[in-house]
Amino acid sequence: MTNVPFLLLIEDDDAIRTALELSLTRQGHRVATAASGEDGLQMLREQRPDLIVLDVMLPGIDGFEVCRRIRRTDQLPIILLTARSDDIDVVVGLESGADDYVVKPVQGRVLDARIRAVLRRGEREANDSASFGNLVIDRSAMTVTKNGQDLQLTPTELRLLLELSRRPGQALSRQQLLRLVWEHDYLGDSRLVDACVQRLRAKVEDVPSSPTLIRTVRGVGYRLDAPQ
Structure with a gap:
């Protein structure tokens, strides 16, 4: 990972996608965006982000299925965006392979803190x-x-x-x-x-x-x- 984290944001709502892209860029991230699960998977074939921010409710392939498809071949960290914090959405998302989740409406600073916490998990440790x-x-x-x-x-x-x-x-x-x-x-x-x-x-x-x-x-x- 470079000093500037590279994120892939997959979110179908134009307003939310634009707001999060702006907020995360201001927080020091480089952000690529996709408006559907299909577009996100295609972008993932062409470039490798450090982390994926993935909305659950997407047209066509939903976020759960996108997460499952990514996990078949890749262990990139994934944070889910969900409109609900109930057991069904969260448990299905975590069982699909997500590392963490954030409930909408999303505050940019909260999401940034979660992203940085997830990225720290892959940092090298003591020599033993x-x-x-x-x-x-x-x-x-x-x-x-x-x-x-x-x-x-x-x-x-x-x-x-x-x-x-x-x-x-x-x-x-x-x-x-x-x-x-x-x-x-x-x-x-x-x-x-x-x-x-x-x-x-x-x-x-x-x-x-x-x-x-x-x-x-x-x-x-x-x-x-x-x-x-």
Whole structure:
């Protein structure tokens, strides 16, 4: 990523798209825009942004399907724009692979803060590594391998795994993880943690439905264990 983050904003409402483009540009971002999911996917084939801001309610292919299609081949960070904060929109969006969400009407500074928080998740860390069974986390290279094979993780999935790996065997609450990974701790956003854990387990566990690495601690949250 360059010093000036390059964003792809996919939003069909002309007024909202123009206002967000102007606000994000003023906040120091370089912004490309698309008015539909189809146009956004085409632009993604031609250029690579650092992050995608994606409206849920789009004509034709909706934001959920756009997110799913991107996740089939790419781990670019995605922030959803949703008109509702209810469980259906948020959970479907997170299960589709989104890293975070912002509820409309969107304040430019709030969106900018979320964007910068997501982008920080991919920054390099101290020069060390940790092993958990056949899983190796290299904090210097910001890579994770399983049985010697590189795993393709989103920045949010990687940051979540890093935070858990710093405290092996220690249970972290959902609110702790929200502060450490997402940098906010709104009570309703515990769904962010659960959805990300589910996606991460699908990549790191031998049997995701019976996890041996990322364990649920009932009434608390999650911990990372080395398998016995």
